[in-house]
Amino acid sequence: MSYRSGHPSAVPQPHAHNQARPAAQRPVRPARPAQRPAADGNSYTIAHAGKQVRIGPVLFWIVVGTIVLLGGWTGVTATYFTFRDDVLTRLIARQAEMQYAYEDRIAELRAKVDRTTSRQLLDQEQFDKKLEQIMRRQSLLESRAGALGALPDVAVTGSIKPARTPSFDSEPAGRPKPSPINDTVIFVAPPDREARLQSRTPPAALERPPTQYAKAQGIETVLTRLQNSLDQVEKQQIAALGAVEESYESRARRMRDVLGNLGLNSRSLEAAAPRGAVGGPFVPVRAPSANASSFDRQLYRISVSRAQVDRLTRVLTLVPYRKPVVGDVELSSGFGVRTDPFLGRPAMHTGLDFRGSTGDPVRATAAGKVVSAGWAGGYGQMVEVDHGNGLSTRYGHLSKIIAKVGQQVGIGQVVGEIGSTGRSTGPHLHYETRIDGDPVDPQKFLRAGVRLAGAG
Structure with missing residues (x-):
């Protein structure tokens, strides 16, 4: 028990066990005079078993x-x-929830990346297919252009005219060509593939997805323009081929009509006509198969028509x-009955006078072959040429x-030269x-010649 020193009632009390002893058993102690602690208003005293411990306020409050x-x-x-347990359970549950949320987010991002990658691969595959088709089509058109170039009197149509470098911010002035298309994209054919896309764009731009790159660089637009250009080339080739076929057929038709109108036997003339070829092994011409393209079939028909025209031309x-x-020469007398210039009587004129x-x-x-060259009576100086198959001409x-x-x-x-020999009144032929x-x-x-001139 503690008490503050100097308090009149602060008297130490005996312990309970001491009080419980019988009075006879208590030892008799000599009485000591009561001592009062020193007066100290800031200290505390703790008494126990007759002992007192005095402590200061600082120590007291430290203990308290x-x-x-x-x-x-x-x-x-x-x-x-x-x-x-409850706290740990909540913490574990919160950690698990956060982990599941992160895993779900990661799975979502991974799926998004997979979808983006698949779309990129699909876009690249589509671009490769389109480009491969364009390259094959261009090769086909170039081969067709070579076939057209072998035909006479036809303008070769098989390549795209060069145009200025197109800008994707404005409409191009002309059609692009396959390679190169512009300053950013070049189509080439490396050994491992027929066609692949290469770019001059800096590597930083290539790090973007192909779809964004395609939109930014206009690759799809370039492919569309190139397809349109090839369409135009193919249309021009078809038109040129049709014009050539019509020309050959028209010429052959006119030649056959001329021979028919003249009453000449074309087969006999063909046998006597000079042959252009000298010789070589015989290789029969094969007609195109049923699966052949319309261009090949039309080209075969043109070849046949051309051979007919060549044969008729030789005839x-x-x-x-x-x-x-x-030149423009005056026709002074025609064929048929006329008045004889010497006798003044009707007579048969068997030719034309120029x-x-x-x-x-x-x-x-x-x-033909010259069969007569000399004086021939009324013809004067005359030359006769035999052209075969009963055809001959005279020049008097x-x-x-x-x-x-x-x-x-x-x-x-x-x-020979024009003169006035024989039965003649002036220089003429x-x-x-x-x-x-x-x-x-x-x-x-001569009229047949005018018609044939229109067929040429």
């Missing part, structure tokens, strides 16, 4: 504070151990449908004979056309 802290720590510790080299003189000047060249109207009243008997002459070759020795109107052949 320590006891309070120990009591609080004891309470907190007891509370912790009491509710520890027509033996037909005298050209003029024997060049007025000219002495010394003007006279040319063969068809290929010449002032000079150039061709010789037995000479092979070609179309347009000079055989008397021109005759004969079939099996009978004179026929040369105008019929």
Whole structure:
């Protein structure tokens, strides 16, 4: 028990066990005079078993504070151990919830990345397929252009005209070409693939997904433009091929009509016509299969028509449908009945008279062999050329004979010069056309020549 010193009632009390003793057993102690503690208003005294301990206020409050802290720590510790399982359970549940949330988020991001990667691969595969188709189509058009180039009188159409570098911010001025397309994308054909996409864009730009890159760089637009360009090229090739086929068919048709109208046997003329080829092994022409493209079938028809035109052209080299003189020459007398210039009576004129000047060249109207070259009565100086199959031409009243008997002459070759020899009243050329020795109107052949000129 403590008490403050100097208090009059602060007297130490005996312990209970001492009080419980019987009075007879208590030892008799000598009485001591009562001593009062020194007066100290700030100190505390603790008495126990007759002993007193005096402590200061600082130490007292330290002890009290320590006891309070120990009591609080004891309470907190007891509370912790009491509710520890619940707290741990909540913490574990919260950690598990957070872990599941992170795992779900990671799985979602992974699925998104997988979808993006799959879309990128699909886009790249589609681009590769489109580009491969374009390259194959371009190769096909180039081969068709080579086939068209082998045809005479046809403009080769098989390549895209170069255009200025297109900008994706504005419309291009012309069609792009396959390679290169522009300054950012180049289409090449490496050894391992027929076509692959290469880019001049910096590596930083290539790190973006292909879909964004495709949208930014306009690859899809370039492929579309290239497809349109190839479509235009193919249309031009088809149009050119159709025009060539129509031209050959028209020429062959006109040639056959001319031969028919002239009453000539085309088979006999073909047998006598000069052959362009010299020789070689015989390789039959194979018609295109049923699976062949329309271009190949049309090209085969053109080849057949071209061969027919070539054969008919060789036949027509033996037909005298050209003029024997060049330039605009006046026709002074036609074929048929006329008034004889010497006798003034009706007479048969067996040819055409072309007025000219002495010394003007006279040319063969068809290929053939000179069978006569000299004086021939009323013809004067005359040259006769046999063209085969009963066809022959005569050139009379010449002032000079150039061709010789037995000479092979070609179309347009000079055989003599205009004159006024024989039964003539002035310088002119008397021109005759004969079939099996009978004179026929040369105008019929000349009109056929005009028609054939339209077929050329």
